[in-house]
Amino acid sequence: MGLSYRLRYFGLKDIGQAILVKRAVADLLLDCEIRFVPTVRYKNGVPISSRLRRFNRSELDELSCLFTALNRSREEIARGASSVKDLVASATSRIEFHKLPFLIIGAAMAHGLTVSDSIYVPDQDTLLNGAQDIWIDLPKQS
Structure with missing residues (x-):
């Protein structure tokens, strides 16, 4: 066979x-x-995940800060940031971005779960304009 x-x-x-x-x-x-x-996201930026089924609207809104932070990092890199200090005020190590592609990865904790998110930047267009994510409405408040 x-x-x-x-x-x-x-x-x-x-x-x-x-x-x-x-x-x-x-x-x-x-x-x-x-x-x-593409990643499918609620309109607040939280990626759709079966692991987030038990989260209410308020908690999903709280988790939106992760995408906001990742996307801000992408925007800062697009504007020329080349050091961790530019991205995180307390850090001093340098990161050099010589070529694409690269990943921006972050995580948050909620309900005892680690909720991760990432932005994949494969090309110049994604670097400058953001990923081609798919955006949908948040679930109804229960």
Whole structure:
């Protein structure tokens, strides 16, 4: 029985995992193609995740600060920030961005869960204008 070709999609929210899976598929010569798709987000910036089902509207709004911080970092890098000090006032180490692509990754804690988010910056257009995320309304207040 032969194996059939498979296509798998990974959201850019979890780009770190997706890159590892794509590399593993290539290294193991699997008959599978990994494609990256935009992150689906609530309009406040929180990425859609089954892990966030029990969060109410207020808590989801609180978590929106993570995306806001990540996106501000992307904007600062686009304006020429080249050091951690430019991005985080208390830090002094330098980060140099010589080439694309790069990731901006952050995490927050809520309900005992670590909620991670990331922005994948593969090209100049994404650097300057932001990711092509998909935005939807927040769930109704319960």
